Amino acid sequence: MLAVVDGPDTADYTDAADYVAHTATLRGVVRQRLVSRALIGHLPPAPARLLDIGGGNGVQALEFARRGYDVTVCEPDPRMLAETRRGLADAPESVRRRVELVRGDGRDAVDLVGTGWDATFCHGVIMFVPEPAPLLHVLVELTRPGGIISVVGKNGPALALRAGLQGRWGDTTALLGEPRSAGAARSAGAAGAAGAAGAAGPGWQPAVQMPPGDDPANVAAILTAAGTRSLAWYGIRTFTDHLGGMPPGPDVDAVVDAEWAAGARDPYRGIARLIHHVHRRTG
């Protein structure tokens, strides 16, 4: 269910079991802890009603339920919901009763769970839909005016970094692309100046067309046009993305602190593997 076509890029996981294993790696831990840390700075105080679209195995749901929030997970994959139930079973009753699980596609969530949420999360989901706009529009509709919308997607323009740091030079070159012809470069430059993606720079043609959901500029523009304003954006995994399945070590807190410091500032956040957008609904 999770499979995406990545061309020369490597996929992190292919199914629910694979994703559960990934969340236990250093890369998974860094991702989840950075997302929570960013959100803590933007969410209204608990108790508030949070909705997690594509909540997967429930890592964020459990984290915020432990912090006193009421969290509803809307997730289409029954195996992911089963993993969330497994995690909840080990949690205290006070946490368990704050989490509700709903099976369904995020694009149908208005009918499934209603609107007016204080915050809506959608982390690592837009890479699994062919076109991000319908899902992003639904996230805004689900959220009350003034509420928070939190979206994590791939950083399409920087995907070559993992391959390069892993020494996969053929993949790296393919992901970086080839020089454009002079005419194509001129028109791409004009598009870039108008605010379009500019994925590989005006002079370079990526070997694989960047999916629209992997373009952070496109994601931010769709959210803004739908009636939100950006509060902040963060890079996730600047220093650790190439480390494969390495487990977290005793220095995990120091790693997370370093990643947090890099992910909140230029130029480091611009080359991170994932981009975390935090928006507020304005209307």
Ligand SMILES: C[S@@+](CC[C@H](N)C(=O)[O-])C[C@H]1O[C@@H](n2cnc3c(N)ncnc32)[C@H](O)[C@@H]1O
């Ligand atoms: C990579 S996992 C991320 C899980 C979780 N959000 C996290 O950050 O740990 C992607 C999740 O998106 C779910 N998903 C895929 N397509 C979806 C859709 N159209 N609506 C809602 N969830 C979807 C998958 O079933 C999977 O659980």
